[in-house]
Amino acid sequence: MKAFYKSSFSKSASSIYGDLPDPVANTKQLLIEVKAVSINPVDYKLNNADTKFLPGAKLPKIVGTDFAGIVRKAAEGVSEFMIGDRVYGAVSIFLGKPGSMAELLVTEPKNARHIPEFMTYEEAASLPVAALTALNGLRRCGINVGNNLLINGATGGVGHFAVQIAKAKGAKVTATCSQKNSDLAKELGADVTIGYTAAEKANISVPFDAIFDAWGQMKYKDYSPILKKDGTYASPLILFAPAFMTNLIWLFTRKKITSSNMRKRPEDYAEIEKLFSEKKLKPVIEHIFPLEKASEAFEFAEKGRPRGKIIITI
Numbered sequence: 001m002k003a004f005y006k007s008s009f010s011k012s013a014s015s016i017y018g019d020l021p022d023p024v025a026n027t028k029q030l031l032i033e034v035k036a037v038s039i040n041p042v043d044y045k046l047n048n049a050d051t052k053f054l055p056g057a058k059l060p061k062i063v064g065t066d067f068a069g070i071v072r073k074a075a076e077g078v079s080e081f082m083i084g085d086r087v088y089g090a091v092s093i094f095l096g097k098p099g100s101m102a103e104l105l106v107t108e109p110k111n112a113r114h115i116p117e118f119m120t121y122e123e124a125a126s127l128p129v130a131a132l133t134a135l136n137g138l139r140r141c142g143i144n145v146g147n148n149l150l151i152n153g154a155t156g157g158v159g160h161f162a163v164q165i166a167k168a169k170g171a172k173v174t175a176t177c178s179q180k181n182s183d184l185a186k187e188l189g190a191d192v193t194i195g196y197t198a199a200e201k202a203n204i205s206v207p208f209d210a211i212f213d214a215w216g217q218m219k220y221k222d223y224s225p226i227l228k229k230d231g232t233y234a235s236p237l238i239l240f241a242p243a244f245m246t247n248l249i250w251l252f253t254r255k256k257i258t259s260s261n262m263r264k265r266p267e268d269y270a271e272i273e274k275l276f277s278e279k280k281l282k283p284v285i286e287h288i289f290p291l292e293k294a295s296e297a298f299e300f301a302e303k304g305r306p307r308g309k310i311i312i313t314i
């Protein structure tokens, strides 16, 4: 099969497009013909990293997390998935497991969901990591109807889903984004948009009930003054502030600082799928590349400041 994979652990050796043996599913696994995958920052961060320290590291290492495709071999004793079913989901590439950027993927049924009606493979592949991370970030923010919410980095993969989910939950959304993306942020539902310059940020007068930092790298000195007492700041990145620091901040300021990873329980997927079917959530797909151009797609995702998601089709 064709795949996009790392053939060396070295960080200077990015993934290559080429042939690998077809994977073989055991009786408990699904064999999926992959139709589309999306790129998330974790994919290019791993692509650029020395991966020999990953748990269970081995070569060749197929990269990629999100996938959408068709079941070609069903697991025994699992009635939920049949040959020919359209499925999507996210795989873990740790513990020696293969990523999704290949013609064929072998994975456990727990990593797959049926693709809802009227959802394309490209749309399905765009959702898992980014939309579920946005959903969990907003959950951590405790968003309710009428809450005043700031979403920082509002038109990227995570941010553009966060704006739509927050609006569906009835929040008043202020979005920060590059000037060129201001119209997109408004189309997604943002009530107010702000650029990144100090002058534009200085216009923020209302303190927010919550701040979801989809970009993930805001500084405490920037978000604390615009966050209400009892408000929450959530970032999808691991925060390096030690727990005692965040506890101290909570004690003295009553401001909660939290890290919010992707959470992928069935009820999380179901919430995203419901929003999609109600037309309250629609992936923005900036660019679609074929698998043989995966290197270009990675370059664009990492350096091209994409809007929404970058998809690779197979």
Ligand SMILES: NC(=O)c1ccc[n+]([C@@H]2O[C@H](COP(=O)([O-])OP(=O)(O)OC[C@H]3O[C@@H](n4cnc5c(N)ncnc54)[C@H](OP(=O)(O)O)[C@@H]3O)[C@@H](O)[C@H]2O)c1
Residues within 6 Å of the ligand: 040, 041, 042, 129, 130, 133, 152, 153, 154, 155, 156, 157, 158, 159, 176, 177, 178, 179, 181, 196, 214, 215, 216, 236, 237, 238, 260, 261, 262, 301, 305, 306, 308
């Ligand atoms: N922990 C998890 O489970 C998890 C899951 C998914 C993502 N993440 C992390 O979340 C982060 C965002 O992921 P993503 O998929 O949304 O990435 P992305 O698609 O590359 O989007 C990045 C966003 O950041 C914005 N941005 C760039 N410079 C900025 C600045 N100086 N101030 C504010 N915003 C800025 C960009 O906006 P403009 O283009 O308008 O400048 C863009 O909207 C990444 O670091 C990723 O690793 C974590």
